Amino acid sequence: MRTPNSDMNTGLKKGAWSHEEDQMLISYISRYGIWNWTQMPRFAGLSRTGKSCRLRWMNYLKPNIKRGNFSKEEDGIILHSHSVLGNKWSAIASKLPGRTDNDVKNYWHAHLKKRVNHYNMNSKTTEHNSTNTSLNSFHRDSIEEIKQPVNHIDKFFESCLTSEDDIFSSSSTGASEDQEVIDFRYDYYDTGSPGTVDDLQCFWQQLQTFENLELGNNHLNMFSDEFF
DNA sequence: AAAGCTTTCAACCGCGTGGGT
DNA sequence: AACCCACGCGGTTGAAAGCTT
Numbered sequence: 539m540r541t542p543n544s545d546m547n548t549g550l551k552k553g554a555w556s557h558e559e560d561q562m563l564i565s566y567i568s569r570y571g572i573w574n575w576t577q578m579p580r581f582a583g584l585s586r587t588g589k590s591c592r593l594r595w596m597n598y599l600k601p602n603i604k605r606g607n608f609s610k611e612e613d614g615i616i617l618h619s620h621s622v623l624g625n626k627w628s629a630i631a632s633k634l635p636g637r638t639d640n641d642v643k644n645y646w647h648a649h650l651k652k653r654v655n656h657y658n659m660n661s662k663t664t665e666h667n668s669t670n671t672s673l674n675s676f677h678r679d680s681i682e683e684i685k686q687p688v689n690h691i692d693k694f695f696e697s698c699l700t701s702e703d704d705i706f707s708s709s710s711t712g713a714s715e716d717q718e719v720i721d722f723r724y725d726y727y728d729t730g731s732p733g734t735v736d737d738l739q740c741f742w743q744q745l746q747t748f749e750n751l752e753l754g755n756n757h758l759n760m761f762s763d764e765f766f
Numbered sequence: 767a768a769a770g771c772t773t774t775c776a777a778c779c780g781c782g783t784g785g786g787t
Numbered sequence: 788a789a790c791c792c793a794c795g796c797g798g799t800t801g802a803a804a805g806c807t808t
Contacts, residue, residue, distance in 0.1 A: 554776070554802085576793060592794075593777065628796060639796070644775050 551585045555594050559584060563591055564599055597638045604636025608645055616642060616650060 551559075566582035572595075575588035584591060597603075608616070612634055619630040627639035627646075634642065 552778075574793075587778095588793080589779090589795095590777075596795090597776075625797065640776075643797075648774060 549585060550587055550590075552590070555598075559586070560594070560599060563595060567595065597640045602636050603638065604634075608637075608649075612637070613650065616646060617654065620646065620650075620654075 562582055562584055566578065570581075572578070575592045577588070578584075579586045579588055579591050582591075586594075615633050616630055619626075619633055623629050625643075627643040631637050631639040631642045
C-alpha cells in the first residue's frame with residue numbers, strides 16, 4: 539500500500555486507490571467496457587495513468603477475483619507449475635481461476651519459496667546422511683500443510699487426457715478459448731470427490747509421462763514417500 | 767505500552783512484444 | 788524496415804498490519 543500522492547509534473551495521482559476512484563473505474567468499465575487503457579482514465583474522470591487503471595482492474599476490481607488463503611490444491615499447482623515454467627507468473631496464474639499473476643507472485647515469495655528452499659536444503663542433508671530420519675519443526679510443518687486431502691485429481695487428469703486444450707501451455711490464442719479453459723477449471727474445482735496426496739503424486743507422475751515433461755526432481759519429490 | 771522487527775500485498779517501474787502505419 | 792503506441796509481464800518497493808521483545 540502506498541500513500542496517496544500525486545506526480546507534480548503530470549498532476550496524475552499515485553499510490554493507493556480510494557473507494558471513490560474504484561467506483562469510478564468500475565462504473566466506467568461496466569458502462570463502456572475496456573477499449574483503450576491509455577485514453578480511458580481521461581474519459582472516466584480519473585487522474586491516473588492507464589497503466590495504473592489496468593493494474594487496479596486486473597488485480598483487484600475485476601469480477602471473480604478470488605481473495606483469501608490459497609488452498610492445498612493451489613499450492614500444489616503453483617509448486618508444480620513453477621518447477622516447469624519458472625517465474626512465469628501469468629502462465630501459472632492462468633491455471634488458478636480467480637488468482638492473478640501478482641497474487642501468485644506474492645504468495646510464492648511469501649510462502650512457497652521458503653518451503654521449496656527448505657526442502658532443497660533438507661534433501662542435500664539427507665543425501666549425505668541417509669539414516670537421518672529426523673525432521674525439524676519447519677519441515678514437519680510443511681509436510682502437514684501439504685499432506686491434506688487434494689480434491690478431484692482423477693477428474694482433472696481425465697479431463698487433461700480428453701481435452702484438446704493444452705492446459706499447461708502458457709500461451710492462449712483468444713478470449714473464447716481462454717473462457718473454455720476457465721470453465722473447465724471451475725468444473726475441476728467445484729465437483730467430484732476428494733482425493734489424497736497420493737493421488738496428487740500419482741497425477742503429476744502420470745502427467746509427466748504423458749506429456750513427456752522434464753520436471754525438476756525436487757518438486758516432484760515433494761509428493762514422494764521420502765518427503766513424508 | 768511501546769519500540770523494533772517482520773510479513774504481507776497493493777502498486778509502481780522498466781522492459782519486451784506485437785500490431786498498426 | 789523503421790518507428791510508434793498500447794499492452795502485458797516480472798521485478799521491486801514501501802506502507803500497513805502483525806508479531807516479538
